[in-house]
Amino acid sequence: MELVNKSVEVLKREGVSGLAKHASHYIHKKRESRPKSDAFKDVLFINGCPKDLLPHPPRYRVTHQMEQLQSNGYTCDEVFFENVDLKQVRMYSCFVIFRAPYTDKLNEFIQLAKSWNKPVLYDVDDLVIDTAYTDQIEYVKNMDTSQKARYDLDVMKNQKLLKLCDGCITTTLALKNELEKYNPNVWINRNTASIEMVALSQSIKKTDKDTVDIGYFSGSVTHNEDFEMIKPALIHVLKTYDHVRLHLVGEIDLPQDMKVYASKIEVHPFMDYKKLPELISKMDINLAPLTTSIFNEAKSENKWVEASLVKTCTIASNLGAFKEMIEEHKTGLLCSNVDEWKVELTSLIENETLRNTLAKNAYAYCLKHCVTLYTASNIVSILQQNRKRIICFGFAKLEISGGVMVALRHAAYLQDAGYQVILLSFYDTCTEFTFMNHSFPVLPFKNDKLDAKIDCGVATMWPTVKMLDDIRCIENKKYLVQNYEIDFYDFKDPRKVEASLSYSYPFDYVTISKWCKEWLKSDFNKEAKWIYNGIDIEQYRPHKREFNDKIRILIEGDSSSTHKNVDEAFMITNKLDSSNYEIWYMSYNAKPKDWYRVDKFLHRVPYEEVQKVYEDCDILLKTSLLESFSYPPIEMMATGGYVVALLNDGNKEYLEDGKNCLIYPNGDVDKAIHCIERIVSDEALRDILYKNGVETAKSRDWKKIKESIIRVYCA
Numbered sequence: 001m002e003l004v005n006k007s008v009e010v011l012k013r014e015g016v017s018g019l020a021k022h023a024s025h026y027i028h029k030k031r032e033s034r035p036k037s038d039a040f041k042d043v044l045f046i047n048g049c050p051k052d053l054l055p056h057p058p059r060y061r062v063t064h065q066m067e068q069l070q071s072n073g074y075t076c077d078e079v080f081f082e083n084v085d086l087k088q089v090r091m092y093s094c095f096v097i098f099r100a101p102y103t104d105k106l107n108e109f110i111q112l113a114k115s116w117n118k119p120v121l122y123d124v125d126d127l128v129i130d131t132a133y134t135d136q137i138e139y140v141k142n143m144d145t146s147q148k149a150r151y152d153l154d155v156m157k158n159q160k161l162l163k164l165c166d167g168c169i170t171t172t173l174a175l176k177n178e179l180e181k182y183n184p185n186v187w188i189n190r191n192t193a194s195i196e197m198v199a200l201s202q203s204i205k206k207t208d209k210d211t212v213d214i215g216y217f218s219g220s221v222t223h224n225e226d227f228e229m230i231k232p233a234l235i236h237v238l239k240t241y242d243h244v245r246l247h248l249v250g251e252i253d254l255p256q257d258m259k260v261y262a263s264k265i266e267v268h269p270f271m272d273y274k275k276l277p278e279l280i281s282k283m284d285i286n287l288a289p290l291t292t293s294i295f296n297e298a299k300s301e302n303k304w305v306e307a308s309l310v311k312t313c314t315i316a317s318n319l320g321a322f323k324e325m326i327e328e329h330k331t332g333l334l335c336s337n338v339d340e341w342k343v344e345l346t347s348l349i350e351n352e353t354l355r356n357t358l359a360k361n362a363y364a365y366c367l368k369h370c371v372t373l374y375t376a377s378n379i380v381s382i383l384q385q386n387r388k389r390i391i392c393f394g395f396a397k398l399e400i401s402g403g404v405m406v407a408l409r410h411a412a413y414l415q416d417a418g419y420q421v422i423l424l425s426f427y428d429t430c431t432e433f434t435f436m437n438h439s440f441p442v443l444p445f446k447n448d449k450l451d452a453k454i455d456c457g458v459a460t461m462w463p464t465v466k467m468l469d470d471i472r473c474i475e476n477k478k479y480l481v482q483n484y485e486i487d488f489y490d491f492k493d494p495r496k497v498e499a500s501l502s503y504s505y506p507f508d509y510v511t512i513s514k515w516c517k518e519w520l521k522s523d524f525n526k527e528a529k530w531i532y533n534g535i536d537i538e539q540y541r542p543h544k545r546e547f548n549d550k551i552r553i554l555i556e557g558d559s560s561s562t563h564k565n566v567d568e569a570f571m572i573t574n575k576l577d578s579s580n581y582e583i584w585y586m587s588y589n590a591k592p593k594d595w596y597r598v599d600k601f602l603h604r605v606p607y608e609e610v611q612k613v614y615e616d617c618d619i620l621l622k623t624s625l626l627e628s629f630s631y632p633p634i635e636m637m638a639t640g641g642y643v644v645a646l647l648n649d650g651n652k653e654y655l656e657d658g659k660n661c662l663i664y665p666n667g668d669v670d671k672a673i674h675c676i677e678r679i680v681s682d683e684a685l686r687d688i689l690y691k692n693g694v695e696t697a698k699s700r701d702w703k704k705i706k707e708s709i710i711r712v713y714c715a
Contacts, residue, residue, distance in 0.1 A: 035077035035088070039451040040422075040443050042074040043383070044092040048081045048100025048158075059273065060191045060302065061098045061125050061171075067194055068376035074383075075451045081106065089113050090431055090441040093390055093420060093452050094383055097165065098123040101157030110164050116441055117420045119386040122165040125191070127178060127298050129159040136295050138225045167386060169379070172321045174297035187382045190321075191300045192372045193309055200274060201309040204281045211245045212349050215283035215312075217276070217303060218250035226296070226317075227252060230289040233341035238264055241349055247283065281310035284355055285348050288316035289341070301325045304332060305370045308362035313355045315344050331362040387420060389455035389714055392474065394424040394445055394464040398433055400588050400607055402631050403482045406512055406533060407460045408435040410480070413706045414713055415440070424450075424457075426467060436607065447471050456713060458510075461485065462502035469505055478713070479507045481516050481528065483628035483650070488563060510712055513628040515649035529712050532653075533629045534702035535638055539611055542640035542694045544686075545618045550582045551680055554617035556632045560590040563626035565646070565666075570596045572621060572672045586613055614639045619679060624648055625666065633661065634700055637693030642686065644675045654700070658685075660692040 167185030286307035627650025
């Protein structure tokens, strides 16, 4: 309906040809290309200005800023604001929105980016963010009622979107000062000429002529009042000097009181930027007038730069960016009133040497200080200020296991601290993964799918080490070692050697076990940083088991993994009296073997529901032979339950026989049964194990160690 209403308005105001023009523009916008690459990149520019109707601003603020970044090794794409897709949030580490109005889709886009700690910056090169500014423009004042209402609505939508962003990039000091009233974080990245513009300018050769040509390149109709301001000075020089010619370029009509000088004035239509340098080069003097207003103080110095690159001197208003950038009587002339315009124009017309000197100096300055290739450090610095480290955790597959949960726990704490955390997966096809109320973007674990600057990559198991090593764009690489993975395999299995090789890479090694830290040093001469493991104490409500009914025993582990030794657990429980004991078996991957006596099988229990399983059971029987850090015993203790276990390198740092658990020797089935029966029959023993077990669990509160986690990954 809105489109229909707008079409009717255009038809009434501009006729059939006007409607056809706007319809063509609308279709072009809808067809405007979206980023075609499916690789993860650094920056997505979201352009809010249609290039066919308003080409100048997006060329400077999107195309040229992309060129600045690309010249410093950053990868970029561009998309028109109406074509944004939430899927794109996952594919970039930072977003710059140029002069786009608020839409519900952009709001949703920004909120998702913020939830993943991806910075979103607004970019604006004019004070089109509040009607308090735009109402000062004569052209806007003269709009008809419906046109102005629509214009004002877009202006206020710009402001709404600006306030939602993390910060703003702009072009001038005056703009920065005003924008800070709407968003406290504002940085200046001045407009710069592109490499193409410089090449076009340098290809032009100036020719000798008898006239002094003065050019006014208006740009848009909003500059009409600027021309009116200097009109008396122009009439004066046209009247005084026969050899002076005036060129008016763009959306401007020859004023009635200047038509008497029509033979000395040439009007040129608005032209493509590629043709503009040649015309500017034919000028001896470039005019850049601005009337005094806060809106004009915020204007950029583009006209001076474009003229300087073709060695044409500029005379400008002593205002805003011209005042900031032009060095008086060295790289240009500055005027504060019409009398000064008359005097300075006269001096330039009469003094060719002055014109040439100003033009030469301005050219030398702009070539080094106003071109994309030499000015990228500023926008790079802005991006670096607005994003913390990007940290990728690499997984073969995102299947819940103790090791995966530890890595995800580290990822969650890093995300909470404001870091941008990405999960890389070799086998998973999901694009998003949720863990403990944290959502993470998921990307393919492939070199050709990652084309952005990534600060840190973390391998989580031996198969991920080689994959991480192959990714060229990751600056720092770490290996989170959680077990002696070599012993997962028999000697006839080639994976045994491959696992061993994973400890030969020049990574930073991190571990969650003192045991792992020891063998990494003794066996592989690798110094590892140690982070001890923890649990969420607040999630556990310990309660004493009553032991009035059947005793419920929990067995946990993958029956297909030899080192988990699950068969031994069932050798023990199969000998227990089924009238007194109920056996629950919990496994994420494997299923019970035929000979296991299982009363209840719990398969692929979501992490957030595992705690309830522990609470519902009385005794955990944990028979693993090899663990880097064994979570089930400490989680059982946190609920007030009891533990019978084999001692291994992954639990010996917190299990104490007779104090917080009972330990039995490997293979001694009768001893294990005796331990279970002791807990059932000895209430005094249960009191000791309960009290000490709960205290052991409390000592492992994640909150006590999360700062050390962040320090290790961000060192």
